[in-house]
Amino acid sequence: MTDEEDVVVIGGGVAGLVAARALRLAGRSVRVLEAADAVGGRMRTLRTGGFLVDTGAEQVPERGYPATWGLLGRLGVDRTAVPxxxxxxxxxxxxxxxxxxxxxxxxxxxxxxxxxxxxxxxxxxxxxxxxxxxxxxxxxxxxxxxxxxxxxxxxxxxxxxxxxxxxxxxxxxxxxxxxxxxxxxxxxxxxxTYRDGMDTFARALAESLDVTTGARVDGVVSEAGSVRVLLGDREIRARRVVLAVPAPVARSLHANAPDHDAGFLAASTxxxxxxxxxxxxxxxxxxxxxxxxxxxxxxxxxxxxxxxxxxxxxxxxxxxxxxxxxxxxxxxxxxxxxxxxxxxxxxxxxxxxxxxxxxxxxxxxxxxxxxxxxEATPRALALRAAFAARPVTAVEYAGDWTGLVPCSEAAVRSGQRAAARLLSATPARREHA
The missing domain is CATH 3.50.50.60 (FAD/NAD(P)-binding domain)
Known part of the structure; x- marks a missing residue:
């Protein structure tokens, strides 16, 4: 028996939750770590005194977001919940x-x-x-x-x-x-807009996942055959990690990011x-x-x-x-x-x-x-094609910044893309009795 995690997803926003769900459905053991006290990221809703306060995103188009609407349908969130x-x-x-x-x-x-x-x-x-x-x-x-x-x-x-x-x-x-x-x-x-708050999507995604909130990660270190995830005086070892956080945060966490990641991470302000x-x-x-x-x-x-x-x-x-x-x-x-x-x-x-x-x-x-x-600067745009074509490593990234289009649809697609990349390179781990 081993306590090594199959995949750890860092970040409980939409991109991270989408990646986690896709990996779990493919048979991987996945654990999501979110620093805040609730999921949602930039699609979080606060509830106080009968008010629903959307802290980030405010609306979702009914066209041009096929990945979002397809996933909502599979989650059982129909359009009456998104008037x-x-x-x-x-x-x-x-x-x-x-x-x-x-x-x-x-x-x-x-x-x-x-x-x-x-x-x-x-x-x-x-x-x-x-x-x-x-x-x-x-x-x-x-x-x-x-x-x-x-x-x-x-x-x-x-x-x-x-x-x-x-x-x-x-x-x-x-x-x-x-x-x-x-x-x-x-x-x-x-x-x-989501009738019950913009975090409706994130909450629906998180329902079937192993999510730990209030888990602030201090660092991620790639090693031969595994990745160390550092949380204060604790440590988790994982076969693969998805960093579903903003690029500047990913850059600060991933202590030994390979050169083919580092340039785009630095440019993604x-x-x-x-x-x-x-x-x-x-x-x-x-x-x-x-x-x-x-x-x-x-x-x-x-x-x-x-x-x-x-x-x-x-x-x-x-x-x-x-x-x-x-x-x-x-x-x-x-x-x-x-x-x-x-x-x-x-x-x-x-x-x-x-x-x-x-x-x-x-x-x-x-x-x-x-x-x-x-910020989607011309510099980041010029580096994006090479970043998208980089080889798969033990640490993958998800977030709308990976596509440089700032919206929840890009976050969904990035989560799906991150999961697909990991699945293409990593055979399922055999479970031992």
Whole structure:
């Protein structure tokens, strides 16, 4: 008998749980270690006082996510558990929210774009990089790509989208992953949200798995024939390990990563995100469930999510829930601020867009992600093909950063891909009586 684990998956977000499930179904013994006190990662939901607070991802498209929907079906999560949001996205310009972003309506209303910029919109949307291989499209940074069009395309479309959804700077992040995701996701009017919180998917995945929460891994060391997983004064030996954590964390944990991993790991930088979730005594009315705020309009707030508009069950009857996300420049400054400072800065800045917000606030939660989303720089994009073709070793990786498209569908595909790579190289271990 041996106490050696077959596979240890480090990270209980969607990517890690998908990999663990695929390996378990293939007959492997799998143990998942999650540092937080619950699964979900960037799709975690906090529950307090009747409020469902989505700390990370906010929606899931009903098209362009075949791996997600296929897996949800196999888990028994049908579409009634993932209802349509049915409301618009809007862009703030000239003192008001202008609806129609990522929707055909935007071709008529402009959704914040002036008449001349609207003529460029079809040309922007015709560019459709390969979702699984964004590195094959040489489009430069978001700012470089948008520079070929009317200035409004950058200021009132690309910048608010990449900063408001991903925390990106358009001067640093590549255009191809953005356009691949927009093409896959389709019109915002078809986007959905999990009725019982965005962690529904992670919770369903974890039900049949051996998951240990509160397990903070200190290091991973590859050795001949096994991998040592270090947890304080404890140690686990595994035949294989899946690092399903952000690239900077994977880089710090994997002490002796091979050279063919190290370059891409170093290039796969992440952006931080800071949010405040405001619990309100009343429900602000809005035709839009989210308002993106361009940097040209405000340097503190990038996004306002009216969660009670996104889905009525996010807040108790008659109450409201609004999430305010910091502009990327402000997020860097707020990462190490106190919760009270974050609440004061973000709620104060949001008052301009939702008057009376502070007076209606009865409670607040602050969420911070130091490593929120893959930055998808041109440098990382240039190295991705070689990373994808690397030989299989004892330590595999999973996460949307491995594909450089920041979304849950990319996380699902990465988990499936990591499991398939390990299974292709590792025969099942025989069980001894």
């Amino acid at each position: 349509r949001i049915g409301r618009h996205l809007a862009v703030w310009r000239g003192g008001r929210a202008r609806a129609g972003l990522a929707h055909p309506l935007g071709l008529l209303t402009g959704a914040g774009l002036g008449p001349r910029a609207r003529l460029d919109l079809p040309r922007v949307l015709r560019v459709r990089p390969d979702f699984d291989h964004p590195e094959r499209s040489a489009l430069g940074t978001v700012a470089e790509f948008a520079g070929a069009f009317h200035p409004d395309v950058l200021a009132y479309l690309c910048q608010p989208v990449v900063s408001g959804f991903f925390g990106w700077s358009p001067e640093r992040s590549a255009a191809a992953p953005l356009l691949a995701l927009l093409a896959a996701a389709g019109p915002a009017g078809t986007w959905r 992440f952006t931080p995100v800071v949010k405040v979730h405001l619990m309100l005594s009343a429900r602000p009315a809005s035709r839009s469930y989210a308002v993106l705020v361009p940097a040209a309009e405000d340097r503190v707030v990038s996004t306002l999510i009216l969660d009670h508009v996104k889905h009525h069950g996010r807040a108790p009857a008659g109450r409201g829930l609004v999430t305010v996300m910091a502009n990327p420049a402000a997020a860097t400054d707020l990462l190490d601020a106190t919760d009270d400072e974050v609440v004061d800065v973000l709620s104060g800045a949001a008052e301009r867009f939702l008057p009376g917000l502070r007076a209606a606030t009865t409670g607040a939660l602050v969420t911070r992600f130091r490593h929120a989303l893959p």
